[in-house]
Amino acid sequence: MAANEAAGGTAAGEIVSTAARPKRVRTGCLTCRERHLKCDEGLPECQNCRKSSRACKRGVRLNFIDTQVKNPPITPPTQEWDVAFQDESREIASEYRGGLGRYAALSQEVEEVPETKDEALFQFSSGVMNTPTLAPQQLPSLQQSLPAENIESYPAAPQRRPDNSREQHVHSADSTDSTFTSQTLPPPPMTNYNDTKQTLTPPSEDRGPLDSPEELLFMQVFVEEVGLWMDSLDPYKHFSRLLPFDSLHEPMLLNAFLACGARHLSLVNPAYHEDKALHYYDDATTRLLEALQNPNRDTVICATTAVILNVYEIMSERPLQRMNHIAGARALIKECRWTAKSSGVGAACFWINVGMELLSCIRFNWQVAWDPDLWGVDMDFSREIDYGREEGWTYRLMYIVAKIANFRSSVPRQAESTQHAEQVRLQTRFNEWNRLKEWIDSWNNASPRTLRPMGYLYPHQTSSKSAFPEVWLIKRTSIVARMFYHTGMCLLAQTHPVLSTRTPEMHDLQQSHAHDLCGIVAHNKDRGVASVAIRSLAIAAECLVLRREQEEVLDIFDRIQKETGWRTGFLHKELKEKWGWNNEEQYQQQQHQNMSAPMLPLQTFQYQSSNLPQPPPPPSLKPGPRQGIINPILRSADFSAPTHPYQSHYVAPLHLPPQPHYSHY
Numbered sequence: 111m112a113a114n115e116a117a118g119g120t121a122a123g124e125i126v127s128t129a130a131r132p133k134r135v136r137t138g139c140l141t142c143r144e145r146h147l148k149c150d151e152g153l154p155e156c157q158n159c160r161k162s163s164r165a166c167k168r169g170v171r172l173n174f175i176d177t178q179v180k181n182p183p184i185t186p187p188t189q190e191w192d193v194a195f196q197d198e199s200r201e202i203a204s205e206y207r208g209g210l211g212r213y214a215a216l217s218q219e220v221e222e223v224p225e226t227k228d229e230a231l232f233q234f235s236s237g238v239m240n241t242p243t244l245a246p247q248q249l250p251s252l253q254q255s256l257p258a259e260n261i262e263s264y265p266a267a268p269q270r271r272p273d274n275s276r277e278q279h280v281h282s283a284d285s286t287d288s289t290f291t292s293q294t295l296p297p298p299p300m301t302n303y304n305d306t307k308q309t310l311t312p313p314s315e316d317r318g319p320l321d322s323p324e325e326l327l328f329m330q331v332f333v334e335e336v337g338l339w340m341d342s343l344d345p346y347k348h349f350s351r352l353l354p355f356d357s358l359h360e361p362m363l364l365n366a367f368l369a370c371g372a373r374h375l376s377l378v379n380p381a382y383h384e385d386k387a388l389h390y391y392d393d394a395t396t397r398l399l400e401a402l403q404n405p406n407r408d409t410v411i412c413a414t415t416a417v418i419l420n421v422y423e424i425m426s427e428r429p430l431q432r433m434n435h436i437a438g439a440r441a442l443i444k445e446c447r448w449t450a451k452s453s454g455v456g457a458a459c460f461w462i463n464v465g466m467e468l469l470s471c472i473r474f475n476w477q478v479a480w481d482p483d484l485w486g487v488d489m490d491f492s493r494e495i496d497y498g499r500e501e502g503w504t505y506r507l508m509y510i511v512a513k514i515a516n517f518r519s520s521v522p523r524q525a526e527s528t529q530h531a532e533q534v535r536l537q538t539r540f541n542e543w544n545r546l547k548e549w550i551d552s553w554n555n556a557s558p559r560t561l562r563p564m565g566y567l568y569p570h571q572t573s574s575k576s577a578f579p580e581v582w583l584i585k586r587t588s589i590v591a592r593m594f595y596h597t598g599m600c601l602l603a604q605t606h607p608v609l610s611t612r613t614p615e616m617h618d619l620q621q622s623h624a625h626d627l628c629g630i631v632a633h634n635k636d637r638g639v640a641s642v643a644i645r646s647l648a649i650a651a652e653c654l655v656l657r658r659e660q661e662e663v664l665d666i667f668d669r670i671q672k673e674t675g676w677r678t679g680f681l682h683k684e685l686k687e688k689w690g691w692n693n694e695e696q697y698q699q700q701q702h703q704n705m706s707a708p709m710l711p712l713q714t715f716q717y718q719s720s721n722l723p724q725p726p727p728p729p730s731l732k733p734g735p736r737q738g739i740i741n742p743i744l745r746s747a748d749f750s751a752p753t754h755p756y757q758s759h760y761v762a763p764l765h766l767p768p769q770p771h772y773s774h775y
Contacts, residue, residue, distance in 0.1 A: 140167040317358050325368060328390075329354060332371035335378075335674070338638040340421065340462050342590050345501050348458040353414065360411055362401065365394035366418040373425050377675025391422055395435075399759045409763050410455065413442035417459045424466060425675070438755035439463055440480070440747035446766065449486040450505060461505065468512055469645045471741055472597070477519045479744035482512040491556040503557045504591040510550050511598040517542060518605045519739065539607040550598050561588045577659045578629035589630060589639050593646040596627035600649050611653075624650035628659070632666055640674040644681070651685050660689055 138149025142158050150157045159166035203209030320326045337350030346352065357364035369390035376382045398415050401407045416439035423436055443463055448456035464480065471478050487509040488502075495502040517539075526532040565582035572580050583589045603620035604611060611620055627650040631643045644667070651663040664685070667678040686692055746753045749760060 140169055141165065320358075324386075328368040328371035328375065328386075330371070331375050332367045335374050335637070336370045336421065336425075339641050341458070342586050342638050342642070343461045343465060343501055343504060344458040345499060345587075346454075346458070348455050349418075349462075353455065360415075362394055362397035362415050363411060363418070365390040365397070366415045366422070369394060370418060370422050370425065373422055374675055377425065377677075378673075387422070391419065394419060398435075399756065402756055402759045403761050405761050405764045407763060409442070409446050409766060413439070413446050413448070414455055414459055416442050417463055420463070420466070435755075437744055437747035440467075440744050441749050441755050444748055445763070449484075450488075451486040461508075464512075465508065465642075467741060467744060468508060468515065469642065470743075471512075471515050471519070472601075472645055472649065475519050476739055476741045477516045478512045479741040479747065482509050482516075485509060491552060495558075497558075498560075500558060500561050500585060500587045500591065503553070503561055504587050504594070507550075507553055507557075507591055507594050507598070510546065510553060511594050511601075514546055514550075514598050514601050514605075517546060518601050521605060536607055543602065543605070543607055547602055550595065550602070554595060557591070560585060561591050563592070574633070576629075576632050577656070577662050578625055578632050580633045581626060581629040582633070583630065586636055586638050589634060589636060590642050592630055593627060593639070593642050596623040596630070597646040597649050599623040600627070600653060603653075620653045624653040625659075628654075628663060628666075632662065637674050640670050640676055644670060644676055644678060648681055648685070651681075652688050654689075660685070660691075 137151055139151075139156050139159065141164050142149035142156060145158070147158050152160075155166040158164075200210060200213055203213065320329060333350045333354060337347075337354075340349040341347040341351075353363065354367060357367055369387050372382070372387035372390060373384060376384045376387060394415060398412060398419070401412050416435045419435040420439040439459075440463060443456075443459055446456060448460045450457070450460065452460060464485065467478060467480070470476070487505055489506055489509065491506075522535065526535055562583075563581050564584050565580070567580040569577055569579060574580065581592075583592055600620055600623050603616045603623070606616055609616050611617060627646055631647050634643070647663065647666065651660070654660050654663065664682055667681055670676060671678045746755075748754060749762070754760065
């Protein structure tokens with residue numbers, strides 16, 4: 111009996127011991143597992159993560175112990191079936207922390223790309239631009255053709271230095287020559303991106319500073335050259351000061367930066383070729399397309415990467431052949447719900463994307479695809495903006511110029527069927543023109559003093575021998591704002607529904623703003639405004655009538671191309687045709703007409719529907735696109751459209767960035 115009691119006591123002790131032992135958690139969160147804490151398995155957040163304000167991570171963690179990959183067994187071939195083995199262990203391991211690091215380096219094979227020779231897709235006329243016919247964009251092969259050998263290039267590089275060490279350089283926004291021209295850089299290292307031994311930037315959760323001389327050079331070029339103008343409307347300078355640090359742990363973002371840097375270097379220095387830029391562009395595109403198939407992706411990183419790749423495509427020789435991300439960036443921006451009311455990187459991406467579209471629409475006489483009324487711009491001029499934040503006033507002006515561009519693109523080319531209908535249309539357009547004119551005048555009067563010139567010298571007061579006044583503006587955003595302002599005024603002078611540009615009022619208005627705009631660009635040394643300067647200067651140059659002024663404008667375009675790499679050769683042909691240089695007899699007649707045209711007395715024009723003067727005959731133009739056409743490239747740049755971008759890759763995300771946006775993200 112004593113033995114039975116002893117046995118019973120032992121069994122009871124085991125039961126008590128088992129009950130007191132803590133139960134092992136099988137479905138706890140990964141955060142508690144990393145902290146070696148017991149998880150209560152609460153959903154959607156456990157108690158430990160809720161108390162410590164940590165992210166409650168869920169999932170299954172695999173420990174890769176044996177990563178030896180052996181060749182698959184040899185299977186004798188048969189006539190009925192075929193077997194192929196595909197090793198996906200690296201792809202699976204890359205989804206887990208430290209998994210890919212246990213594998214040996216795997217070289218990437220890049221196909222040889224044959225050179226192709228094709229003609230430019232845009233043929234520009236002196237009047238309204240022809241609209242390119244665009245089918246719904248399907249993503250082409252990632253490896254694109256390299257530039258043809260007959261493409262316009264810069265003068266040959268000077269004699270190379272014997273040493274291969276890259277000298278330290280100091281950047282100055284006021285310097286006229288690029289820091290990375292052939293005069294300041296040694297020859298590139300003898301590397302071939304078609305070599306199968308070359309590897310892509312490896313994915314990693316975090317990495318230290320850039321330790322590759324080539325990557326460091328390309329990143330420096332991006333920060334000091336490309337990011338310079340991308341941040342021209344951003345007070346926080348995301349692309350040149352903040353996002354490069356985030357790219358150190360985001361390979362997709364990093365390769366997009368390196369692609370733009372390498373592309374800019376190939377434009378300003380003939381010793382560098384575009385194949386290196388294509389290498390990084392293709393890698394970033396591949397990673398972006400893979401990320402778009404993941405519903406749990408980081409939508410902010412994807413949208414930012416697409417915006418940067420869009421910039422690369424704008425810098426390409428033949429942009430319409432590489433349109434993977436022009437519409438895609440716009441669609442991803444809309445997916446993130448970024449507007450003019452956003453902050454941080456959302457605002458930076460929104461304004462650079464809207465700004466590039468606005469310049470394109472001015473060039474091709476298109477309507478802006480994203481209705482300016484949906485941007486969310488605060489147009490109450492009585493509401494004060496913080497001192498020193500001129501960017502807000504620049505955003506307001508861009509809204510007005512976008513409205514002017516839409517008004518210009520809708521100019522009718524045929525009269526209405528009846529006189530009454532024509533009178534009604536003229537009345538409507540005249541009222542709209544007056545509203546836009548009053549709007550831009552109100553902006554000019556209400557804008558802060560810092561957006562106006564610090565100095566203004568007439569041509570006879572300077573020693574520069576320039577035909578244009580010297581207009582000195584201090585801040586970069588002020589330069590951009592004034593260029594947009596003068597561009598808008600020139601467009602208004604050209605699109606008055608009743609008065610032609612030959613009347614004294616419109617002629618003086620056009621000439622005054624055209625000369626001021628040319629003066630800003632001619633005496634400006636900031637390379638960060640080149641993208642806006644090229645398009646604005648082209649609009650102003652069309653108004654010039656003196657040969658000396660026209661020749662100086664062509665010299666300015668050559669200087670911009672040399673300093674920044676932006677191609678301006680097509681503008682020479684376009685403007686010369688506009689000015690009549692191709693036909694010397696026509697040019698002489700035009701000059702004689704300009705000198706002998708009777709000047710009517712200035713008077714205030716008042717519209718009276720009962721005594722409306724007949725509209726001037728339209729100028730003789732080459733056949734152009736239908737007026738009022740919406741930007742065909744971005745017309746369907748929305749994932750709700752049936753022909754949206756990234757057709758075969760896009761999966762709707764499960765989570766969108768919160769509103770309002772956080773810090774610089």
